Structures are given as structure tokens and as C-alpha cells.
Amino acid sequence: QVQLVQSGAEVKEPGASVKVSCKASGYTFTSNYIHWMRQAPGQGLEWMGRIIPGGADTNYAQKFQGRVTLTSDTSTSTVYMEVSSLRSDDTAVFYCTRGGIVPWVSWGQGTLVTVSS
Amino acid sequence: DIQMTQSPSSLSASVGDRVTITCRASQGISNYLAWFQQKPGKAPKSLIYGASRLHSGVPSKFSGSGSGTDFTLTISSLQPEDFATYYCQQYNSFPFTFGPGTIVDIK
Numbered sequence A: 001q002v003q004l005v006q007s008g009a010e011v012k013e014p015g016a017s018v019k020v021s022c023k024a025s026g027y028t029f030t031s032n033y034i035h036w037m038r039q040a041p042g043q044g045l046e047w048m049g050r051i052i053p054g055g056a057d058t059n060y061a062q063k064f065q066g067r068v069t070l071t072s073d074t075s076t077s078t079v080y081m082e083v084s085s086l087r088s089d090d091t092a093v094f095y096c097t098r099g100g101i102v103p104w105v106s107w108g109q110g111t112l113v114t115v116s117s
Numbered sequence B: 001d002i003q004m005t006q007s008p009s010s011l012s013a014s015v016g017d018r019v020t021i022t023c024r025a026s027q028g029i030s031n032y033l034a035w036f037q038q039k040p041g042k043a044p045k046s047l048i049y050g051a052s053r054l055h056s057g058v059p060s061k062f063s064g065s066g067s068g069t070d071f072t073l074t075i076s077s078l079q080p081e082d083f084a085t086y087y088c089q090q091y092n093s094f095p096f097t098f099g100p101g102t103i104v105d106i107k
Helices: none
Strands: A003-006 A010-012 A018-025 A034-039 A045-051 A058-060 A068-073 A078-083 A092-098 A111-115 B004-007 B010-013 B019-025 B033-038 B045-049 B062-067 B070-075 B084-090 B102-106
Touching: A003 A092, A010 A018, A018 A034, A018 A092, A018 A111, A034 A068, A045 A068, A045 B084, A058 A068, A078 A092, B004 B084, B010 B019, B019 B033, B019 B084, B019 B102, B033 B062, B045 B062, B070 B084
Parallel strands: A010 A111, B010 B102
Antiparallel strands: A003 A018, A018 A078, A034 A045, A034 A092, A045 A058, A068 A078, A092 A111, B004 B019, B019 B070, B033 B045, B033 B084, B062 B070, B084 B102
């Protein structure tokens, strides 16, 4: 079945970068966009951006433009989400999910990124 | 950006109750509206897409309706496993945006 498995929790200092991975299986990796969402502690969900694996098409929410980079590796069926210049208010759980004609069918388990000195 | 609002922000209900949550978009989004259920510490679970289409495996007690700017999620008979936070999301135009959530708890 379709699975998205994310990398483990991270603790980073302010100003550092973090790279979270999302490994896909159970479907044709290049056929659907992968989207990333953010959820700060006790808060709601935010859409960050999306990437078509193996292609050049990415879209970012303006809020994250320039500080978030989405990339993909078709050899390992993995999408990466990198956030640079981390701040304390970037502390959140990040989720990847698959788009498509039937969107949001599968979600990763979430990755907690804690930004603290 | 399209703003999504939900009402109520929270509600208390009993097992067996019929519950309706409303979601409104600040501009028309056709039927590009999804509903999610989230429990503490868990990833969101997708319930509905296309405003009214149930994802595979989602029980028929959940239903969605609406088009344009006004949408509803109805749970026909609330069960203990349904106590959670519910979010709507528009995916008509970038950035995709979520409503602030509706907490459904036990009366």
C-alpha cells in the first residue's frame, strides 16, 4: 500500500538549517506532487509548498519562499524539505502528504523539529 | 490568500448526536474543499475531498456538502472515536489554506 515515511525528530539551534525526508513507496513516485504542511505546538495546519518528484515544478507559500527548499531523489523515492535560518517559532511538526486527483490520501507520520538554544 | 473560517470553534456533544461543522471561504473555491480529522499527537486523517467525496475507508456517517464559498461537514451519529479536531482546507488556489479547526469534545 501507499506509504510515506518521514525522518526522525530533530533539535536545532536558532540560525541553523534542518532537512527532513519523506520516503514514498507503493505507487509511482513521479506521478503525484508531494506537499508539506507545518503544525506549530497547539496550533492549526499550514500548507508550505509542493514538489513534483523528478520534475522542476515547485510551489511555495509566500511565507516560506526563500527559506524553504523542496527537492527530490528519484533513485530513493525520497522528497526532502529543508528549512534554513531556523527561529524558535519554527518549532513544529512537519508532515508530507501526497496530492493528486484524489488528494491527501496518504500522510507521513510527522517529524518534530525543535528549535532551541 | 483565501481565508477559511470555521464555526463553531468548539462544540460539546454526546454519543449519538448529529453534529454539523461549517466552513466558509473568503472567495469562491468551486468544490476544492477537503476535511480532515486530527487526534492529539497524530497526523491528520483525510475524510473528504471535492467537498463531498469520502476517502476510501471513511465511514458513511461522515458527509460533506457545499460549493463556492459555504461548506458543511456532518457526522450523523457521533461515536467515541469521533471526538477530535476537524479542519477544512481549500485547494483551489495557492497557497492552500486551512480553517482554524473545530474541537469536538464530549459533553
